[in-house]
Amino acid sequence: MKPTSKVNRDFASLSPAVQRGSTVVFDSIADFVNRADRQPDGYNYGVTGTPTARLLEDRIALLEGGRHCVVAPSGAAALMTVLMSFVRGGDHLLLSAASYGALKSFGQNWLAHMGVQVEQYDPAIGAQIEAQILPNTRMICIEAPGSITMEMSDAPAIAHVARRHGVLTMMDNTWASPLGFQPLAHGVDFSVEAATKFFGGHSDVLMGTISMNDAGHYAAVRETQNTLGQQVSPDDCFLVLRGLETLSLRVRAQSEATLRIAEWLQGQPQVDRLLYPPLPFDAGHAVWKRNFTTNGCLFSMLLKPGPDAAFHSFFNTLSQFAIGASWGGVHSLAAFYPAAMQAARDWPATDQPVVRLSIGLDDVDVLKDDLRAALRAYQQQAG
C-alpha cells in the first residue's frame, strides 16, 4: 500500500512532528536509482535522517552561528564521527591532555593502532601549540574547560595557528554551550556538543551535535554518520527540541547559581582549591573572561587532604546531590575522580582526588546546606 499525506493536511501544531521511518519510499524508479543525489541534506534511507532530525540540526546550527549541523547518538559518537570523517592512517592528531576520556581512549586505543600518530598537548599551551604541529598534522582537538580538571585552553589562539598551517580544529564546547562561547566564530572548524547535557537538560536522553560552516566538511561528516550507522531516533530529537525551548533560561539560572555556590565553597575551611575558570584566582580566568559569557554549571574542587573514608562520608552525607557522572541537567549531581586517574595523565592538573559538582535548578541555599553537612562529615573523618 502506498503512503498518503492527506491525513495531516490541516493539522498545525506548535510542537514538532515526530516522524519515524526505517526507510523512505520513492515516487518512481528513476528517483530510487538516483537517491544518493539527495545527500547531504535529503533523505534516501532511514539512516540518512528524518525531518525531525533535520529540524533539530537547523536549530542547533543557528545557535552555534554555523551553516550546518549533524546530530549523533551521543556526545561521544559526535566526537568520534568527526575524527572518522577526516583522520586517516599516516596522519598526526593532537589531543588536549584534558580531553573527554572516551576521545582520548579512541585516539590511543583505536586510531593509534590504525597508523595514526596520536600525541597530547598541555591544555594551557595556547599559541605555542605551533611547536607541536608536524607536516602531517591533520587535526587538533580542543576542549575548554577540560573534562574533570577544568583547564582553560585558548581556543581562538589554537584555531588561529591551526588555520595558518592548514590543520583542522574540533572543539568540544559542551561546558559553555553556544550560549557561552561560539567556537565557529573564533575560527574553529567543528563545534561539538554533548546534547546529553545542557541541550537535553533533563538527564533523559543521550545525543551529540556537530556544527560547522564548510559545505565540503558537512558532506563528509554526513557521509560518515551514515556509513557508521549513527542514526538518532526522532523521539530523542523531539526531547532535545523541547529542551532547547528552555535552554537560555536554564543556562542563565544554572550559571548564576553555580558561581554563587563556587564562591561560597571557596571560603569553606575543608576546601583546598576550586578548579573553575570563572573564579579570579583560577589559572584559566583571563582566557575564560576574554571569550566566555556564562559560568557553566559544572566545576571541580580539591579538598584538604583526607583518607578515602572521609570522601566516602562526604558523598554519603549528600542528599540533594545525586551521585553520578554526566551533568548539565536540572538535577544537581556529584562525581568523584580518584587521585590515581590524575597521576596517570600527561600534564596532570593535581595529584589529589577531584570532587566534581553539577548545579541544577535546585534552590541554592538548600544545596549549600547539603554541601555544608557533607563537608562537616568529611572533616570528622579527615581529623
Ligand SMILES: *Cc1c(COP(=O)(O)O)cnc(C)c1O
Ligand atoms: C558528557 C560529555 C561528553 C560525552 O557525551 P555523551 O552524550 O555522554 O556521550 C563529551 N564531552 C564532554 C565534555 C562531556 O561532558
